[in-house]
Amino acid sequence: MHAKPYDLQALLYEITQAATEGKVDAQDLTRISGLVLDRLGCATADEAWERLYADWKGLPRSTVMSGMRAGQILTILPMLRYHQPVTDQERLGELMREADTHGPGGSWGAMVTAVGSTAGLQQVESPADMEAALARIEQSRVALPPGSPTRDALDAMHAGLRAHLAQLGGGEDDFDSAVEDLARLRDSPVFDLAARLGVDAQLAVFRSHQAVRREDETALAQHIHELESVIAQLTPDHMDRVGMEANLDVARANLEILSARREGRLDRDPSALGSAAPTIDEVRRQIALLPRQGQADRLGEAGISSIARTLLAGDAQGVLEAMRLLQDALDLLEPDDDRWIRNAFTLGTGHCALAGMAGAPRADRARHLDQGISWLKHTLRLSGGPAYPLWNTIGMALASAYRLRGDNQLFNARATCLNHAESRRVGLDAVRAATWSVLLQSGTAHAAETGRRAGEQALDVARWCLADGAYDDAVRALDAGRGLVLHAATVAATVPDMLGALGQTGLADEWRAAGDVVPELGPEAALAARPAGSGPSSRLRRRVLQALAASPYRQRLLDVPTTADICQALRAMGRAALVYLVPGGDGVPGTALIVSADGAAKGLRLPQLTVSARPLADYRAAGAPGRTAGGPPTVTTPQPQGPAPDGGRAALERLCDWAGSAVLEPLVKELPRGWGRAPSVVLVPMAELGVVPWHAAR
Known part of the structure; x- marks a missing residue:
């Protein structure tokens, strides 16, 4: 049976024409990506990729024709990736080198680079692969005049890749600078009205991440409003609607969490969330219109946001339905895909949350906890180690x-x-x-x-x-x-x-x-x-x-230093002990953790040592006169409104009295000392205890 003939130049023209007619609704994306398989006479993206590469391999090498054909394949590749990942880096490298070396170059080469680099946004690749894509963009843009549409397109792609790399690899400065670059390019003529709406949505999502990281409720509320404004302008079946609604739900949940922590509320207010998401059935209907990889993305986004919302609302049945979305997403992904790790992590945390949720049947709770631990163990193992940005988060959830x-x-x-x-x-x-x-x-x-x-x-x-x-x-x-x-x-x-x-x-x-x-x-x-x-x-x-x-x-x-290292340093300094002052919390009373110079470590219970102790709360409310907080800060503790009635000086005196009676008096009795000598210690106050002038305790 003869293979169906095809013309890549004609196919690229068809894709361009189809895109100008509409690439907004989910079915439009499916139609255009399906067009590639139809013209190549292939049933799957893998089959199409194999045919394209084999046909190119049969051409004479190091010619303008082989360079152009390599560039055409790279330009078509993103359409195949909507169906199935293409991860053959060796073959991709061959095509890129041929296009760079023997293709026409100039603006043609720049656009091949820009379109080919969308792979890094469609599918999570390794940081090294994404760095290589960034390097190609940086090389291509040099020959283009500043402000030209092609250069702006490359710069926008560069900013998107940098933000993606930062999220993959954990570099917050890369993320922040990429967001600013994307904002600078927002008004470029390279974006039409529909594309600019997408940029606005992406900026609102990125900036909401920044606001959560900085615990800035005001900024987060503003970016939620911006995202709501974009979603209101979308058609019901817009290809990105499910993803945007999912991000909006996550942002609203984060705003409620920040508000509850600031106000000292242990409960969450479900009515404050105002869910943007449609019903699970409607989400599934919208997702079904997308190609396979688009379905995997949207199932994961919708599942993660739904779990966040339903957990805050204490809706056990809603959590179960959201977890089914995640399980469907996992069925479409390979275990070495970063999306698999993130979805599996959320699935594990959902099971663990159900184990402690009042709305979950008591008989099922132990099973949910065991399942959650299994998912988290497997996810932690797949994440590889500390270099993975979620490794710490997954580890703490498992612990x-x-x-x-x-x-x-x-x-x-x-x-x-x-x-x-x-x-x-x-x-x-x-x-x-x-x-x-x-x-x-x-x-x-x-x-x-x-x-x-x-x-x-x-x-x-x-x-x-x-x-x-x-x-x-x-x-x-x-x-x-x-x-x-x-x-x-x-x-x-x-x-x-x-x-x-x-x-x-x-x-x-x-x-x-x-x-x-x-x-x-x-x-x-x-x-x-x-x-x-x-x-x-x-x-x-x-x-x-x-x-x-x-x-x-x-x-x-x-x-970090071991207890033996600390003891050696204490002896060298002539100190009797190092004492960590740990405020009470999570059912554990305040404690002085004493490391003696002889190598012994022990704990001394100090029931009054809490960050909510009245003398400390009054002192902080008065503005902590003459002091700034030290030590690693933690979540802000609820504070009384307004300064203490008798001013900062009286608050400071009461704080020093409390520090002496609640902490130093019982501590001194426990410290080792030589004949006729007072113990010399190093105090390490943790969290908000760093604001206390311990040297003035009495």
């Missing part, structure tokens, strides 16, 4: 699930002990892995934001350890959390030496050339992907970390 299962084993002490031990182990690994995220950030502000979140997690794990009497583990958790930003700065100073010792002189020179101060970016510097701040960009940091992580220096990157 919390083990903790819950241990707490539920009321009549099996051994099972409780084993599950609690596993929760500590996984939690400590997750906190330790947060070091990677902080090291990746460029600039103090981004590192501090990441370090703050890691500090909150470290405090949670430390409290588990204290409750279990595992004091050495508690020391590891607290020290990992409190010194992340300082540790990152210390490691950064030694990076060139470590790279030089590994023979990575080129990377070392790049690191030195990046310097300490990053200049402001203008339109011409947009592709540098480095916002105003300090230090090398996250893209450079990612490459450096990958080199160091595969070397003996890996331990220096991630390890």
Whole structure:
């Protein structure tokens, strides 16, 4: 049987014409992507890819014809990817090199680069592959005049890829600069009205992520309004409607969470969410109109947003329905796909949440918890290690699930002990892995934001350890959390030496050339992907970390001081003990965790040591006169409105009295001392306790 003949140039013309007639509704996308399979006479995207590559391979190489044909295949490839991933990097590299070397070049080559690079947005690739796509765009844009439509198209693609890479790899400075570049290009003539509406939606989603990260409720509410405005202008079957509604639901849920935390509410107000999503049946109807990979994307987005909404509303049946969307998405994906990992993680957290939800049948709760733990274990294993941006989050979810299962084993002490031990182990690994995220950030502000979140997690794990009497583990958790930003700065100073010792002189020179101060970016510097701040960009940091992580220096990157290290330092300084002051919370009383110079670690219960203690709350309400908070901050505690009636001075005096009676008086009785000598200690106050002037306690 003879293969159906085809003409790639004619096919590209047909695609262009079909796109101008409409590529807005889901069925339009399915129709256009199906057109490619029909013209090639193939039943599947794999079959079409194999035929295109084999036919190209049969052409004479290093000719204008082979270069043009390679570029045409790369231009058509995104249409195939809507049906099925095409991940053969070796063959793709061949086509790219042939198109670059022997194609017509100029604006033709630039557009081939731009269209071919959409692969990085359609399907999550490795950071190295995405860096290669960015490099091709940077090379192609050089010959194009500033402000030209083709150059703006390349710059927009570059910004989208950088944002995608930042989300994949965890570089917040890359993400922020990419968002600003996309905003700058928003009014470019390269976008028609429909495309500009999509840019507005993407900007609103990206900026809502930034607002959540910064815990900025006002900005988040504004970006929710912007996204609502875009959705109101879409047709009911618009190809992106389900995804936008899902992102809107997530943003609304995050706004309610931020509001509840600020107000000190443990409950959530379902009525405040105002769900944007249609019924599950309507979501499935809209998704069914899309090609296979589009269905996988939208099923995952709708499932994740639905779980967030139904969990806040305490709707157990809604959680089950949302999890079925995620399971359908997983059926369309391969386990090595990043989307599989994210969907499986959310599915695992949904099962774990049902285990503690009042609306779930009691007989099913243990089964849900076991299933949740299984999903999270598998997801953590597939994510590969600390370099994966969700590794820390998945680890903390799994540690919390083990903790819950241990707490539920009321009549099996051994099972409780084993599950609690596993929760500590996984939690400590997750906190330790947060070091990677902080090291990746460029600039103090981004590192501090990441370090703050890691500090909150470290405090949670430390409290588990204290409750279990595992004091050495508690020391590891607290020290990992409190010194992340300082540790990152210390490691950064030694990076060139470590790279030089590994023979990575080129990377070392790049690191030195990046310097300490990053200049402001203008339109011409947009592709540098480095916002105003300090230090090398996250893209450079990612490459450096990958080199160091595969070397003996890996331990220096991630390890924190051990109890033995602390004891050695105490003896060298002539101090009797290092004392962590841990505020009470999560059912664990306030504790002074004492590490003595002789190597012993023990906990001293201090029931009055809480961040909600009245003297501390009054002092903070009065403006904490003369003091600023220290230590790793955590979630803001509810504060009384207005200053204390008798002013800041009286509040300070009461705080010093409280610090002495509630903490230092019982602590001094526990500290080791020599004959005739008062103990000399190092105090490490955690969370909001850093605002207390402990040296003035009485």
